[in-house]
Amino acid sequence: MALLNNDTQVSVLVEGLDHPEGIAWGLDGYAYAGGEAGQVYRIDIERGEVVQFADTGGFVLGMALDARHNIYACDAGNKAVMKITQGGAVSTYSSGTAEEPLRLPNYPAFDADGNLYVCDSGDWHADNGMIYKIAPGGETEVWDRRAREFPNGLCIGPDGDDIYVAMSVNPPRVDRIGINADGSAGPVETVEEFPRTVPDGVAFDSDRNLYVSMYRPDVIYRRSPAGQIEVLAEDFEGTLIAAPTNIAFCGRDRSVLLGANIGRWHITKYEIGATGHPLNYPDIG
Numbered sequence: 001m002a003l004l005n006n007d008t009q010v011s012v013l014v015e016g017l018d019h020p021e022g023i024a025w026g027l028d029g030y031a032y033a034g035g036e037a038g039q040v041y042r043i044d045i046e047r048g049e050v051v052q053f054a055d056t057g058g059f060v061l062g063m064a065l066d067a068r069h070n071i072y073a074c075d076a077g078n079k080a081v082m083k084i085t086q087g088g089a090v091s092t093y094s095s096g097t098a099e100e101p102l103r104l105p106n107y108p109a110f111d112a113d114g115n116l117y118v119c120d121s122g123d124w125h126a127d128n129g130m131i132y133k134i135a136p137g138g139e140t141e142v143w144d145r146r147a148r149e150f151p152n153g154l155c156i157g158p159d160g161d162d163i164y165v166a167m168s169v170n171p172p173r174v175d176r177i178g179i180n181a182d183g184s185a186g187p188v189e190t191v192e193e194f195p196r197t198v199p200d201g202v203a204f205d206s207d208r209n210l211y212v213s214m215y216r217p218d219v220i221y222r223r224s225p226a227g228q229i230e231v232l233a234e235d236f237e238g239t240l241i242a243a244p245t246n247i248a249f250c251g252r253d254r255s256v257l258l259g260a261n262i263g264r265w266h267i268t269k270y271e272i273g274a275t276g277h278p279l280n281y282p283d284i285g
Helices: none
Strands: 002-004 009-015 023-025 031-034 039-044 049-055 060-065 071-075 080-084 090-094 105-110 116-120 130-134 140-144 151-156 162-167 173-179 185-193 198-204 210-216 219-223 229-235 244-250 256-261 266-271
Touching: 023 060, 023 256, 031 060, 060 244, 071 105, 071 116, 080 105, 090 116, 090 130, 105 151, 116 151, 130 151, 140 185, 151 244, 162 198, 173 198, 185 210, 210 244, 219 244
Parallel strands: 023 244, 060 105, 151 198, 198 244
Antiparallel strands: 002 229, 009 266, 023 031, 031 039, 039 049, 060 071, 071 080, 080 090, 105 116, 116 130, 130 140, 151 162, 162 173, 173 185, 198 210, 210 219, 219 229, 244 256, 256 266
């Protein structure tokens, strides 16, 4: 049984995916998701249809798209960020640095200049995660070492001068990291703690509300700009909402919130009466 905010309608959008973790919207009018055996899916959200068009051979986690509809997918199996074209061609965009290769790339997000910020979660409860920054073309650096406690999903803040990171453990919370004028990592601040949960995905709407999806338990929270927390949707049975990982505002007007469920085989649709904050889709060639 799903318990919902009064303004929320929740349903299954598409089924038949292989334990999807990532979900993202493309400027071509499709949503995209991945599977645990490397599948890359294209989803027509208006028709409710899904097709697999590529395979990385790994385990696809979070993803982002550029202006040419290329997909940049964090791949736990390949320990790399993979680039997937619309024709299904797969290549390695970044494996980290020579000194510090990626171990568990989890989620990517573009800034306005085409830099791709990537959470490397590290090992569970080992506090050895970090955030990488990949410049357009693939040159990679470790951007922040303070986000150690299993950094998971992330997004660029509404003003473009910080990033918000779901920190899964020690303690579970969402942190904000400033982006300095020179591009380096700025101050770190805890935005909100979420005791007895495992935060996974984060997204903003156009009113600056922050949405946080929880791998455990099966719930999505909404935090207002004033810091008020409410349950957007919760499922005690773990069927309609089942280990929700990444979330993304989709549709041509960004009015539909979609969530991946790594615990099952479907994408969940949340109709919440909100519009997503615009993301960055850089043209990086």
